[in-house]
Amino acid sequence: MSYKFDFSFLAERWPDFVAGAWLTVQLTVVSIALGLLVGTVCALIKVYGTRWMRAPVGVYVELIRNTPLLVQIFIVYFGLSSLGLKLSAEVSAVIALVVNMGAYTTEIMRAGIQSIQRTQLEAADCLGLTRLQTILHVVLLPAMERVYPALTSQFVLLMLASSITSQISAEELTATANLVQSDTYRSFEVYIVVAVVYLALSFLYRFGFWLIGLMLFQRRRKLGTAL
Amino acid sequence: MPAAEAPIVQIEDVVKEFGPLRVLDGVGFTVARGQVAAIVGRSGSGKSTLLRCIAGLETVQAGSIAVCGHDVGRPGSAARAQLRRDVGMVFQSYNLFPHLTVERNITLALTLVKKQSRDEANAKAAEVLAMVGLTDKRTAYPEQLSGGQQQRVAIARSLALQPQVMLFDEVTSALDPELTAEVLAVMEDLARRGMTMITVTHEMGFARRVADLVVFMHKGKVWEIGPTAELFARPKTAEFSQFVASEL
């Protein structure tokens, strides 16, 4: 192989990568938070809602989970734009990622919420707690604790999937890679660097979620046992 | 001992069905303030179902149940909210909230429902924990406690809301004999302090010692009812005689 590896572009272009990575983090943190909210509400509807409420949620979940994220992003960015709703690449990216995240989170949270036994709800009812209070104080945190590994895996997957938003010119990390490699012709090196950055971000995210878990789930922190 | 005033719990002609199965077939009796009523009977006689109907956890198809003069009401109604204030329920499987400490289990309803401040709620929690003898377990989590201790916390949790009536649904059935005694001691103490109690139980010794009123249920009906001593001394029906004999 006569190819000479040349990473010298990094000396000059590293701020671009940092900027790209930072946008990736911003896009995904917002999408994860909103997506979790959407997914939790939909999961509550699926478990406690009436049939008329459950059906649209079910349709939403199946539609999103059986179509590619790339096409969903195109519909939001190009499709809505042609209907007159012109959104920026970043806003479109967040909308598409939130809608996508919401569907996958719904299924995960649904499993968690269903694992809370009916007797817990009865006890809360007998103490006089309203439905909402029961959900907020008795159901949600234990449910999330039970499915936390699956949730955090999904969050990391979303961060990696955000690379797809480069296709609508969101200037995140992958788009930065495309730009730099077209300038420097060092395609292999550039993409290797970006792959390493994504790997680093994956570890960072997992560590961050682990810390958040420690804060949220006090019982687990103190006793170390599973719920 | 029973006071001469309007009954605190009034059950009239209650019918409860689960699909085609009729579990309660015209049940009716009253409990006065300060009385301890023991509901006994074989499995399937409908005793737990009756208790759950009084607690508002099941709806009845016919008849009425009134607590402190108010009907138990439908979920979400003002009558139901009143029922929750008047009635405390202790379950066979304790149903403590596993992700909260003992103290928080007790103060949760105090802060959310009674709108007390954290300090007020914590003070009340300390008071009821002292009554059940578990002051040192204030910051423990349910899984760190024995079954008997968890049940005593469950009793404290209901007690903190200062109900007019407390319902006990076979609260010692899931416990080993040694742990059963500590829970029964707490219940006896409550009775001495004048709490109106309705308890579904298999503990005949407890019923004889503490209950003022015994309700024997059979096939979804109130088969025999009366003051404790009299009922056990002179059973009127063959079924009750057999039941008492089998429980000894």
Next chain:
Amino acid sequence: MIQLNANHFIYLLQAATWTLLLSLIAFAGGSIVGLAVALLRVSRVAALRAIAGGYIQLVQGTPLLIILFLSYFGLGIMGYKLVPIVAAGLSLTLYAAAFLGEIWRGCIEAVPRTQWEASDCLGLNRLQQYAYVVLPQAVKLAIPPTVGFMVQIVKNTSLASVIGFVELARAGQIVNNSTFEPFVIFIVVAAIYFAMCYPLSLAARALERKAHAGR
């Protein structure tokens, strides 16, 4: 600007067949490599376990898009110019192998210890234990999640559009470039993907329920 007509729809359907073809290539390649990865992951040799583990971590921690770019632009610059379908097939194979390897490792480990012990007592060597006792049971456990993962493969073929391979998503972009009706076009594209994926999702769930009922 051309009006949208039935020919465009037929063009999309034809592209969908390329989606299915690429999916099959990815699944076939991913299965072969994935099986090797799974077996390495349960190997008694720590170094082999580490290699397979490292591979899985690497692939699962990198966006598929980057893997595609590396195999098309990256290798291209190095002198290995792959045509889009080969680059896409290679990338999706590497991607699928990592995930299938993890799924199948879980299934192999889910076969009860007692099966190993019983077959060992009967005198079978390790290869025979795998071939006749453990793998057949692992395969049964593996069917529902594998069918579920096939849905992911079909959806991920859409990324091959980015390196120019004309599958369904790319065909949608091409039609859009001449008719400028992105909303309708991409909704139709989504519908075609749905028609391909939903039956697989249903099948995976049905298989999962059957597997649980049998226990």
